[in-house]
Amino acid sequence: MSKDPVHPLALFATDSLLSQEDRTIQATVRRFVTERIRPHLGEWYESGQLPARELAKELGTLGVLGMHLEGYGCAGTSATAYGLACLELEAGDSGIRSLVSVQGSLAMFAIHHWGSEEQKQEWLPRMATGEAIGCFGLTEPDFGSNPGGMITRAERDGGDWVLTGNKLWITNGSVADVAVVWAQTDDRIRGFVVPTDTPGFSAPAIKKKMSLRASVTSELVLDGVRLPASAMLPGAAGLSGPLSCLNEARFGIVFGAVGAARDCLETAISYAGQREIFDRPLAAYQATQLKLADMTLELGKAMLLAIQLGRLKDEHRLAPEQVSLGKLNNVREALAIARECRTILGAAGITLEYPLMRHANNLESVLTYEGTSEVHQLIIGQAVTGEAAFR
Ligand code: TGC
Ligand code: FAD
Numbered sequence: 001m002s003k004d005p006v007h008p009l010a011l012f013a014t015d016s017l018l019s020q021e022d023r024t025i026q027a028t029v030r031r032f033v034t035e036r037i038r039p040h041l042g043e044w045y046e047s048g049q050l051p052a053r054e055l056a057k058e059l060g061t062l063g064v065l066g067m068h069l070e071g072y073g074c075a076g077t078s079a080t081a082y083g084l085a086c087l088e089l090e091a092g093d094s095g096i097r098s099l100v101s102v103q104g105s106l107a108m109f110a111i112h113h114w115g116s117e118e119q120k121q122e123w124l125p126r127m128a129t130g131e132a133i134g135c136f137g138l139t140e141p142d143f144g145s146n147p148g149g150m151i152t153r154a155e156r157d158g159g160d161w162v163l164t165g166n167k168l169w170i171t172n173g174s175v176a177d178v179a180v181v182w183a184q185t186d187d188r189i190r191g192f193v194v195p196t197d198t199p200g201f202s203a204p205a206i207k208k209k210m211s212l213r214a215s216v217t218s219e220l221v222l223d224g225v226r227l228p229a230s231a232m233l234p235g236a237a238g239l240s241g242p243l244s245c246l247n248e249a250r251f252g253i254v255f256g257a258v259g260a261a262r263d264c265l266e267t268a269i270s271y272a273g274q275r276e277i278f279d280r281p282l283a284a285y286q287a288t289q290l291k292l293a294d295m296t297l298e299l300g301k302a303m304l305l306a307i308q309l310g311r312l313k314d315e316h317r318l319a320p321e322q323v324s325l326g327k328l329n330n331v332r333e334a335l336a337i338a339r340e341c342r343t344i345l346g347a348a349g350i351t352l353e354y355p356l357m358r359h360a361n362n363l364e365s366v367l368t369y370e371g372t373s374e375v376h377q378l379i380i381g382q383a384v385t386g387e388a389a390f391r
Contacts, residue, residue, distance in 0.1 A: 014300070018084070019078075021078075021081070026081070030088040030091070033091060033092040036058065041093050041214060044214040045095075045214045045358050050099075050214050052099060052216055056130035056131075056133050058130070064082075064085045066104040066108040067082050068104070069108060069109065069124075072125050073129065074112075074124065080313070082104075083251065083254065083309075083310050090256030093214050093362065094260060094359070094363065094365065096215075097252065099216075102172050102249070103127060106134070106135075107127065107180050108124060108127050108128070108134060110245045111123055111127075113236075114234070114235035115193065119233070134179070135171060135173045135178075137179050137181040138182050138246075140165070140167055147239065147242065148189070151165060152165025152182070152222060154232075155185075156185075159228070159229050160228060163181060163200075163224075164222055164224055165222050167219065167220035168206075171216065171217055173205070173216065173220055174205040175216050176203065177197075178193060178195055179220060180192070180194075181220065189239055191236045191242065193233065198226070198227065201220070202221045203220050203221070206219060210361055211365040212365045243320075247320050250324070251313060253327055253331065253370055254305070254327055257334035257363070258306055261298075261333065261359075263359060264338045264342075265341060267341060267345070268344040269283070269292060271354070272292070272344055282344065291340055291344065298336070301329075302330040305325070305326050306326060320379070324376040327370065331373070334359075334363055335366075339360050
């Protein structure tokens with residue numbers, strides 16, 4: 001006897017754990033993604049071109065840029081609401097969530113948390129509306145997982161700073177108006193707010209990506225970039241400055257990965273219900289149901305973990321190693337779900353008609369950026385043993 005299907009997340013009743021306000025924000029972002037983003041994703045992904053400037057303004061109007069920050073034109077929502085927005089954006093595409101993460105959690109957060117009042121007034125209101133786009137330059141060609149080894153330097157020259165070095169794999173780089181760049185100085189690692197029209201700054205785009213194609217990824221070249229003394233972020237000294245920003249972006253990914261996984265599972269369930277194989281719907285076979293049941297479990301567990309971390313963050317007691325639990329688990333499981341769902345669609349699963357291969361390819365980057373899986377395993381390993389095993 002057939003029964004009405006239940007949505008995988010409804011089985012966990014996760015909505016009942018969210019406030020009405022957070023759910024309203026989630027529904028608003030979901031509608032935006034459905035109407036404005038989803039119809040274009042295949043084309044943006046295939047061409048590797050994202051209308052980032054136009055989109056940033058629309059995302060600013062939607063209110064998601066720096067939405068969990070207070071003041072300076074930011075909405076000041078709960079952290080959970082920010083996570084739910086990331087979930088809906090990444091249900092569209094990880095690249096769109098990345099645009100928002102890098103703008104709000106990395107570039108804006110760095111200025112908001114570590115910047116001078118003058119830096120905040122100059123950049124945050126324009127970044128919240130999407131009129132100005134930001135990027136965050138931490139990774140270098142030889143220093144990704146180990147950013148503390150960076151060789152980009154900022155030297156004092158009279159009252160000025162002069163920056164020299166290269167950053168690699170920088171999201172939004174070529175379309176940014178402002179780059180938050182981290183560099184070695186005589187007094188530890190420091191952050192600098194660099195207007196991208198400063199002479200000596202360039203940001204060539206990285207091409208031929210097989211992942212995150214609906215996202216701008218660039219190199220940053222700093223060839224004697226001269227900045228006034230006021231360009232340094234006064235609050236940040238040492239590696240804890242940039243790492244504190246990563247906590248914010250990683251938190252968004254904890255939720256975002258659930259969005260990509262949900263989109264894959266919804267697609268596979270719908271397809272399996274319609275696809276007739278050996279005269280019966282694919283959904284009616286045990287082999288299919290075993291896959292769907294296991295993925296439903298992992299999706300629900302990932303969502304529960306995200307909500308728990310959201311609660312902790314809203315209570316200001318979320319520790320970095322707890323963010324690592326979520327980033328590691330949810331991205332790893334989302335990638336496994338995307339690949340398994342692709343098998344359910346057979347050949348159709350490899351096309352851009354369906355989102356599965358696109359999500360799976362994107363999640364390869366998400367698994368690597370913001371701390372690779374191995375880095376997060378080591379952070380958790382350190383938390384439970386007290387021993388650092390990075391070196
Ligand atoms: P370690 O000696 O452990 O720490 C150095 C200083 O930093 C403090 N700290 C943190 N502070 C805030 N938040 C955290 N999560 C922190 N982790 C450590 C620490 O207390 C210490 O402070 P102090 O005052 O004693 O100096 O540092 P380490 O060199 O051993 O490295 C540790 C490790 C490997 C965990 C860290 O380097 C790391 O997380 N590596 C991964 C790098 C990474 O994730 N890069 C991401 C770049 S941005 C990006 O990918 C954007 S993708 C686009 C998108 O987001 O959508
Ligand atoms: P590596 O650090 O060279 O790692 C290679 C392998 O070694 C990995 O498997 C890693 O887990 C493993 N490994 C590393 N350390 C250890 C260890 N101690 N023990 C065992 N194994 C280890 N960076 C930015 O600063 N800003 C951005 O906006 C940004 N956007 C990005 C966008 C995309 C699409 C991508 C792909 C990357 C982006 N990054 C960005 C860079 C990203 O953060 C780095 O790629 C990431 O930190 C890993 O560095 P890596 O690629 O140099 O790998």
